[in-house]
Amino acid sequence: MRFEGEKATDIRIAYIGGGSKGWAWGLMSDLAAEPKLSGTVKLYDIDYQAAANNAAIGNRLNGREDVSARWTYEAAGSLQAALTGADFVIISILPGTFAEMESDVHLPEEYGIYQTVGDTVGPGGLMRALRTIPMYVEIAEGIERFAPDAWVINFTNPMTLCVRTLYEVFPKIKAIGCCHEVFGTQNLLVDMLKDLKGLEGIARRDIQVNVLGINHFTWIDQASCRGMDLIPLYREFAEKYGEIGFEREPGRWAESPFRSANRIHFDLFKRYHVIAAAGDRHLAEFMPGTWYLKDPETIRSWKIGITPVSLRVQKGENLLRRSERLTNGEEEFPLKKTGEDTVSILKALVGLESLVTNVNMPNAGQIGGIPAGAVVETNASFRADSVRPVQAGELSPDIHALVLRHVMNQETVLRAALTRDKRLALAAFLNDPLVTIAPGEAEALFHRMLNHTRAYLPGWEL
Amino acid sequence: MRFEGEKATDIRIAYIGGGSKGWAWGLMSDLAAEPKLSGTVKLYDIDYQAAANNAAIGNRLNGREDVSARWTYEAAGSLQAALTGADFVIISILPGTFAEMESDVHLPEEYGIYQTVGDTVGPGGLMRALRTIPMYVEIAEGIERFAPDAWVINFTNPMTLCVRTLYEVFPKIKAIGCCHEVFGTQNLLVDMLKDLKGLEGIARRDIQVNVLGINHFTWIDQASCRGMDLIPLYREFAEKYGEIGFEREPGRWAESPFRSANRIHFDLFKRYHVIAAAGDRHLAEFMPGTWYLKDPETIRSWKIGITPVSLRVQKGENLLRRSERLTNGEEEFPLKKTGEDTVSILKALVGLESLVTNVNMPNAGQIGGIPAGAVVETNASFRADSVRPVQAGELSPDIHALVLRHVMNQETVLRAALTRDKRLALAAFLNDPLVTIAPGEAEALFHRMLNHTRAYLPGWEL
Amino acid sequence: MRFEGEKATDIRIAYIGGGSKGWAWGLMSDLAAEPKLSGTVKLYDIDYQAAANNAAIGNRLNGREDVSARWTYEAAGSLQAALTGADFVIISILPGTFAEMESDVHLPEEYGIYQTVGDTVGPGGLMRALRTIPMYVEIAEGIERFAPDAWVINFTNPMTLCVRTLYEVFPKIKAIGCCHEVFGTQNLLVDMLKDLKGLEGIARRDIQVNVLGINHFTWIDQASCRGMDLIPLYREFAEKYGEIGFEREPGRWAESPFRSANRIHFDLFKRYHVIAAAGDRHLAEFMPGTWYLKDPETIRSWKIGITPVSLRVQKGENLLRRSERLTNGEEEFPLKKTGEDTVSILKALVGLESLVTNVNMPNAGQIGGIPAGAVVETNASFRADSVRPVQAGELSPDIHALVLRHVMNQETVLRAALTRDKRLALAAFLNDPLVTIAPGEAEALFHRMLNHTRAYLPGWEL
Amino acid sequence: MRFEGEKATDIRIAYIGGGSKGWAWGLMSDLAAEPKLSGTVKLYDIDYQAAANNAAIGNRLNGREDVSARWTYEAAGSLQAALTGADFVIISILPGTFAEMESDVHLPEEYGIYQTVGDTVGPGGLMRALRTIPMYVEIAEGIERFAPDAWVINFTNPMTLCVRTLYEVFPKIKAIGCCHEVFGTQNLLVDMLKDLKGLEGIARRDIQVNVLGINHFTWIDQASCRGMDLIPLYREFAEKYGEIGFEREPGRWAESPFRSANRIHFDLFKRYHVIAAAGDRHLAEFMPGTWYLKDPETIRSWKIGITPVSLRVQKGENLLRRSERLTNGEEEFPLKKTGEDTVSILKALVGLESLVTNVNMPNAGQIGGIPAGAVVETNASFRADSVRPVQAGELSPDIHALVLRHVMNQETVLRAALTRDKRLALAAFLNDPLVTIAPGEAEALFHRMLNHTRAYLPGWEL
Ligand SMILES: [Mg+2]
Ligand SMILES: [Mg+2]
Ligand SMILES: [Mg+2]
Ligand SMILES: [Mg+2]
Structure with a gap:
């Protein structure tokens, strides 16, 4: 990252869960609207193809008239590849299926x-936590090794235990939820x-x-x-x-x-x-x-x-199809601030x-x-x-x-x-x-x- | 209180709830068995007669061969009278009926x-606490005024909130439960x-x-x-x-x-x-x-x-009759260590x-x-x-x-x-x-x- | 205090040490430059005449073209009079002479x-603290009685002990230094x-x-x-x-x-x-x-x-003469932001x-x-x-x-x-x-x- | 360690600094007077010969009529050898010369x-601490590896920093000073x-x-x-x-x-x-x-x-000569409680x-x-x-x-x-x-x- 006048350029973001069809697209929209920031987003996902599709969707934004900032999107083949050199780490994963x-x-x-x-507390939140915590142990260890000075922003639930695990494993982490x-x-x-x-x-x-x-x-x-x-x-x-x-x-x-x-x-x-x-x-x-x-x-x-989870399944299928259309250009990515x-x-x-x-x-x-x-x-x-x-x-x-x-x-x-x-x-x-x-x-x-x-x-x- | 050789004499105890038929009698037994302590116990109770009866029962112990220590028991007409000059304050009351x-x-x-x-937590414990706390506010204020240096020993339930109230009202109190x-x-x-x-x-x-x-x-x-x-x-x-x-x-x-x-x-x-x-x-x-x-x-x-509370009522009635017999000498007070x-x-x-x-x-x-x-x-x-x-x-x-x-x-x-x-x-x-x-x-x-x-x-x- | 559109009006400030020739004048300048605030400042000082002079100086500002806000200044005859009704209390006193x-x-x-x-720590700061603390005890008691909800802003040294005393005496005070x-x-x-x-x-x-x-x-x-x-x-x-x-x-x-x-x-x-x-x-x-x-x-x-204190004495004398000129209008009050x-x-x-x-x-x-x-x-x-x-x-x-x-x-x-x-x-x-x-x-x-x-x-x- | 009736036998003590001529001899005296404890003391010292001499002195006690307990003393060739199996670790070293x-x-x-x-604070205590802390790092690491459940008793100065270092390096240590x-x-x-x-x-x-x-x-x-x-x-x-x-x-x-x-x-x-x-x-x-x-x-x-350190040097030389006499039996070890x-x-x-x-x-x-x-x-x-x-x-x-x-x-x-x-x-x-x-x-x-x-x-x- 460096400053050019009033702008920060060459910002490097690692996005863990970068194949996401909700949060990742929202981030693309918000970054596209902000003229003072630019750089690279490395998308890492256990579903590599999803990350690669999102990279294609993101890069397609460059050159559009309604886009105020230039960001390069890359799919990363490993956690290490995504984290190395990152100024920021964004985590938004679905723990399990x-x-x-x-x-x-x-x-x-x-x-x-x-x-x-069922994603925070209660029987469901507890089970979700039990399977998420080991994933966050791995992420925290990766950050300690490859991006110890990066700022880490978590969006995954159960929020409290995700952030708690990051600090438990790597107490000097600079993480927020x-x-x-x-x-x-x-x-x-x-x-x-x-x-x-x-x-x-x-x-x-x-x-x-x-x-x-x-x-x-x-x-x-x-x-x-x-x-x-x-x-x-x-x-x-x-x-x-x-x-x-x-x-x-x-x-x-x-x-x-x-x-x-x-x-x-x-x-x-x-x-x-x-x-x-x-x-x-x-x-x-x-x-x-x-x-x-x-x-x-x-x-x-x-x-x-x-x-109902069935509704989430159905929404997921819709998003998958939409992702394909966005990736191959059948549909234009709609810019919309997330709030x-x-x-x-x-x-x-x-x-x-x-x-x-x-x-x-x-x-x-x-x-x-x-x-x-x-x-x-x-x-x-x-x-x-x-x-x-x-x-x-x-x-x-x-x-x-x-x-x-x-x-x-x-x-x-x-x-x-x-x-x-x-x-x-x-x-x-x-x-x-x-x-x-x-x-x-x-x-x-x-x-x-x-x-x-x-x-x-x-x-x-x- | 003063020392005479290896013995502490002239100890002054204020007993709040001194008309009690269980705890008070137990204390009399335990004091009677301890040769190194002697002094005066002032019994205060909202039921003055009960305190007076207990004083009579306690004083009757003096002179018995199986009693190792001389204690004088007095019924006190007010909280102030009981507390003034006390080295120790013992509290064992029944809050309510x-x-x-x-x-x-x-x-x-x-x-x-x-x-x-039903005396500690749960619906019953909570109600008991609500009516006990104002009583302990009054007791704490009395101790602050009349016996601020005394050690206070509480036996009443709900224990935690009784002791908590004493310290809340008079933070320098020397109280234990x-x-x-x-x-x-x-x-x-x-x-x-x-x-x-x-x-x-x-x-x-x-x-x-x-x-x-x-x-x-x-x-x-x-x-x-x-x-x-x-x-x-x-x-x-x-x-x-x-x-x-x-x-x-x-x-x-x-x-x-x-x-x-x-x-x-x-x-x-x-x-x-x-x-x-x-x-x-x-x-x-x-x-x-x-x-x-x-x-x-x-x-x-x-x-x-x-x-069942009915059992407590029945036990209470038995104790009342026994108290009368002990007071007027029909029955001899049985010495028995309480543990x-x-x-x-x-x-x-x-x-x-x-x-x-x-x-x-x-x-x-x-x-x-x-x-x-x-x-x-x-x-x-x-x-x-x-x-x-x-x-x-x-x-x-x-x-x-x-x-x-x-x-x-x-x-x-x-x-x-x-x-x-x-x-x-x-x-x-x-x-x-x-x-x-x-x-x-x-x-x-x-x-x-x-x-x-x-x-x-x-x-x-x- | 009340809002009128984007402006807060009828703000009531009590100024303790309001006869001050440095801080009080600075506040007048800063308030005069802020169009969004207006109200009344009650000046209280153990030197009533100094407060009255400052009131005159402050009120003279109203009507000047280079002044953006209307503030009324009054000398208060007592701490109580100053504090009653205050939204803010400003304290800037000289403790002693x-x-x-x-x-x-x-x-x-x-x-x-x-x-x-010599006003914060060291032998001088310590002596200054010893005489200032009783003054702040009195001020804190006054605030508790007459303006318990007011925000209190202290400028007096030794800063730490002034603010510390305010909270010691009135723990719920809303005070800052x-x-x-x-x-x-x-x-x-x-x-x-x-x-x-x-x-x-x-x-x-x-x-x-x-x-x-x-x-x-x-x-x-x-x-x-x-x-x-x-x-x-x-x-x-x-x-x-x-x-x-x-x-x-x-x-x-x-x-x-x-x-x-x-x-x-x-x-x-x-x-x-x-x-x-x-x-x-x-x-x-x-x-x-x-x-x-x-x-x-x-x-x-x-x-x-x-x-050297002699320099402060000399500065004080100059300020006194200037205060007189400002009070009687011989000299125009110069507006100048304090920073x-x-x-x-x-x-x-x-x-x-x-x-x-x-x-x-x-x-x-x-x-x-x-x-x-x-x-x-x-x-x-x-x-x-x-x-x-x-x-x-x-x-x-x-x-x-x-x-x-x-x-x-x-x-x-x-x-x-x-x-x-x-x-x-x-x-x-x-x-x-x-x-x-x-x-x-x-x-x-x-x-x-x-x-x-x-x-x-x-x-x-x- | 095990109990036999009212006695604890087979206690294993590791003594670090076991060549010491003051503390080690005191411990021998005190152990010799206590009939309820027996076992083995492993003496470890960077001066192996000193430890071996002390072992000889200690073992010579067994069989004496005025000795109430049987303890075996062994010189240990390494920290590991001393610590392995220890129930207790005693540390009393001279850090440096x-x-x-x-x-x-x-x-x-x-x-x-x-x-x-000059051994606790002041310029001397500080220097002594700087050279002692690395030694205690090594000892703490040894205890963590070889005797993590042992109780550790430190006598070395600077006491505070010795104990502090033990806990800093191995937070679960059971150490006292x-x-x-x-x-x-x-x-x-x-x-x-x-x-x-x-x-x-x-x-x-x-x-x-x-x-x-x-x-x-x-x-x-x-x-x-x-x-x-x-x-x-x-x-x-x-x-x-x-x-x-x-x-x-x-x-x-x-x-x-x-x-x-x-x-x-x-x-x-x-x-x-x-x-x-x-x-x-x-x-x-x-x-x-x-x-x-x-x-x-x-x-x-x-x-x-x-x-003066010269006095310590002279005392050290006397002790060295005495150690030789005690080792070879020229002088009988005097039993004396240390307090x-x-x-x-x-x-x-x-x-x-x-x-x-x-x-x-x-x-x-x-x-x-x-x-x-x-x-x-x-x-x-x-x-x-x-x-x-x-x-x-x-x-x-x-x-x-x-x-x-x-x-x-x-x-x-x-x-x-x-x-x-x-x-x-x-x-x-x-x-x-x-x-x-x-x-x-x-x-x-x-x-x-x-x-x-x-x-x-x-x-x-x-
Ligand atoms: Mg949320
Ligand atoms: Mg109980
Ligand atoms: Mg200052
Ligand atoms: Mg010492």
Whole structure:
């Protein structure tokens, strides 16, 4: 990387999971729109052809009139090849296949345990973590050897344990985890200002929030816009829409299992007086199974839906076909900003701007009462070659109790995965809030699920 | 207090709850057997007559041949009168009456929530805490005013929150909480050595243990006797008796709801590889309601029973009659050592001996990963005018998760009680592991229980 | 305070020390230049006439063409009158008179102890602290009673102990301490870029720095400008100018005892490999007396001078005459930006912008290894109604040792002042790095100095 | 090791520095007197012949009537041979020769820096640490490989850095550091009770003390004997003997440079109101050079002397001749208890008794405000296979400041030694309280001293 005037050029990015059809394309779009950055992206994927296709798609952008920056895309044949020389490492992988995800999300349903997403906590999140952690051990070792000074940006779930594993293996890594769920809550506050106050034209970034918690179970205890305290307004908002829910486009939640009507947001506010800052589908999975996900009827009453893996399979097939069309030029790549902060973060880290936004990093005091080293989500100050968490304070004890339960469970899962300890993994499984069934049954479910993901558990005694 | 040769005389003890028929009599017995201590015990009780009767019973001991020490007992007319001039304050009260206890223990049964004791955690423990904390606020304020330098020994449950409240109100208090549950586990290890190794004549104090956790949910991760590591032996013991249970006198558990066959001890060891160090009846209440207390049948299968409050009422009536007989001399007071450490602790604190035993105190680092100030149970070194916790290390993350959940809940209950915050109390209630029912039902139960204990909740908006 | 469109109006500022002829005039200038803020400043001073004069000077600005904002200035008759209703409290006082300052700075010279400023540490800083702390106790109590929600900005020295006292007395205070010394070092880096790289037009705020330490003994371990790492450049800079010194206008140090040639900056960098971030005159006082301040000759060799109190007296007299001319309109108040961040901070706190800059606040983890609660200087994120420290990491152990010595000394001074404990104050005095003389002599000096400031030590046994 | 009835037999001890003529002989004496322990001691020394001689001396004890236990002594040819199979590792080495010690202690005198011992802190202690740390790195690596479960007891100085290095290299080591200086202060309190109260027959162990600080700069803030508070008595004692000093046998300090009259003890108490708990010769070296060690006259006025290395050389020669006589049987080995706790500690660790005594271990919270991991001295509870520090509380800020300065300096020295960083070593050197000379001179001294010890600094750039 070097500076030419106000521009940073020759930036080298290693993209692990570079065959991805969602995140990779989004990054291409965002990079294409940013005139101050240029360089090379090395795409690495265990599916080499997918990476090669994405390289072709990316390179096709150069020369287009609506593209503001020149980036070269290359498929890398190995992790080492991708990492060597990298200034930045972006990680966005699918740990395993839809087959394991099917087991993660839907097998527990046989036991009366329902999950809306199944990728973070709950039985599904735990299994996903067990197979993801060994992959992240390998990635972290690669970064330590081949790109120890690079900044690493993770997008993979389970976010907390992915970032946690990177630091556990290579403590000096410069890694962060980025997720847009808080942005969604900021956008909800924008909508609230329009709904309650008739304010138009407020942008997400105008909503200042203090963020504290863990990924997908993050909380906002201070929010303002142009000096206006948004907490009392939110109380009013939650009263108004608590029962019926609020959506920008009403009724959408019933059409798409990726949407919600924010009823769980409102219910949690009523109970805890602090704003939960992730989508309802994620939040529901962190609370006891008896609350929001008791059975399909209860789930529907909260105006959310289970995201079936079959839908993901179908979407995946569509994307595959689209990828082919984009690769061979049948379809033109559509430029569209993602709304992610990735490019802003790159600009800040190279020294082009400074930024305060939320991020997942090991706790070094940014949240009081959470063990040091546990990965938490708070704001951080981004500047040239530095990401420094902003002190977020402490959660009130009632919410702290809920968050800490997951923090400790995640520590248990980490240790179980690193030491291949089935007993420890089971202990974490039984302690998950969604697991409200009797221990005997839960144990049976655990063993079946673990067996389904065994291909990704080398060295385990199963 | 002063020394005469090797004896400490003129010791002044204030006994709060001095009308008690169990603990007070036990203390009289233990004091009577200790030739090196003498002085005055001021008995204070909201039931003055009960204290006066106990004074009469205590004073009747003087002159008996089998009594080794002279103690004067006085009923005190006020907290101030009891505390003024005290070297030691002993607190052993019943917070409320059997009527509230009936609600605490049995009302949840209507909702499918069963409790074996109901005095520590669970719905019953929480309600008991809410009414006890204001009493301990008053006691702590009294100690700050009238006996700020006295050593305070608490025996009341919920132990953790009683001790926590004392320190919250008067941070410089010299208070400890004593409970014999760990002794019970030491005795179980004595029995184990006899059963597995044929060793006779081992005393409880020969069993060295490292204690860490919170009261009634304490753990032993290191245990030895004469250099022998007891952990592997306990593994063998748990295997041998896991299914059938172990009792010194087999079958007793079925006759008395105060007993158990240690099956939960063994099950927890199998799951966590560390020895739980409280009775099964207490341990069961700290785990999810689906585990050991799911329904009466499950409870019985674990060879424990629910302690019905009616039994306590009946025992209370028997004790009342006996108290009358003892007071008027119809019956002679039977001297019998309790097995508690109280007198050893008194001797250590006045400087007559030194002692290492377990105790409940605010965490100042004796357990890693538990918030500072939370009351924990570990060993401590007792010496003249000092009780200093011994560093116990850190629990493994799976157990830590279980303990921390209760720690945070207790912090929430404390704050709810101090600020009279019903919302916060409900949040703690819903987060208790025994509360596995749907939140709507749980909320209904909460309000009914709270209403039953309202006489002890001055200033609350109910 | 309220918003009107993009402007915050009706802001109420209490200015304690409002008779000041330096800081108060600077604030008037800066406020006059900011169109987005308006309101009222209540000036409180123990010299009421000085406050009244300043009110007259401030109000005279309204109506001038070169003034962008309307502010009303009022002299307040009491602390209560000033504080009541305040949104902001600004504190900038002179603790005591030039007579005490004369003793602080120059009496130690009789004992071979030289001080360049004498207001922060060293014998003079310690005495100043002892008399300032009781004043800040009173101010903190006033804020707790009359303006508990106001943001408090302190400019008085000794900065650390002023802010520390505010939090000690009123722990929920929202107070920060602001000092421009770091800005001076940023400006030095601007000059360096011009000198070494020929770069023009860089502004102070373009220099991103990580700040960590305590006021006037702060360090920068990461510095960049447009992505350029400034640490290696600074090494080159320190080599180039280590012997001869560097000034924007060479030779100025010899003309003014408020200036330096940065030789101590360079020497400290050579020794510790980290950039010291305060002026040489301050830095010198934190190091052992044998280093930079051994005797007048040594001091001169480092191209700094002692600031004689007589010069301050003379400046004070000039300012007094000028104040009279400004008050009665003989002289027009000259508008001139101070370069302080005060107005930016006000704008951020009301919600008009967001800002990351350095500030003095109690340590809550922003610097590792410094006791919690000790006031430290790091960056913080300023937003609507919030100042949240940015995590600065940890100093290397060699520098940490130097900083921690002062931190502990300051804690000792605080406790000495709060408990009026002469013995403790002497212990801190003897442990100051400038006190390299024999303890007997040092003790004699201590008692003479303490006696000179006795008028400000009510309740002490002297 | 195994138990036979109440005895532990077949204990295997590795003695590193086993050719020692002081400590090794003391251990032989103490082991010979303890009937409950027996086994093998493998003596390892870089001077193999010395170890072989000691083995002969030790084995000669077997069969003597006044010997209560059978121990076999063997000279080991390598560190590996000594460590393999060890239950205990005892380390007591002389790091370097008298030549380096001569430079450590006496070269600084040329620069006006006087040291009474020169083995812990000060210029001499620092140099000794720099050459000892690499030796301890090697020992720690050996223990990790060959005896990872052994308990390690260190006697070598500089104690703090020896123990610190062991844990730095092998964090799971079970190591403690033992020093008898606190015992000396307990004995002084025994003498005090006789002098002031006429009490006879008090034993050292009857004096209960709370110990907190770092080795040779440890403090006692609570002391009692049979319930009597010794702090007020010590105040009286310090008043009575502050000027003239106190010795069990008056005047001995003038005859032996290993003795003192406790005047520094008394002076420190007067200044800090807490009892310093090491000999005056050690304490003096932790305070500024201007205090007790300014010049030979000042030193003498405090009734201590510098221990000349020539005296050690002469003593060494005497011991060598005596060793020969003992080896070949010309002289009979005199059994004499050392007063050390070593054998009690061995007995506790094998499970034969339990013990609370002072020990040097990494801080895990036993002292508040000292960084985690820094080696501190406090009481600990010794039991079977466990040494657990007792919480000692926190030093008052004035003493804390003094202790922390050395803690940070020692951390700097450790890092300098491990990374072979001359700059860092110099920074620590300049920050030592004894170094009160100008930095230029100090730097010259540093380089000369470092050069003298260069044979022990492999890999350094000198
Ligand atoms: Mg996400
Ligand atoms: Mg109990
Ligand atoms: Mg300043
Ligand atoms: Mg020693």
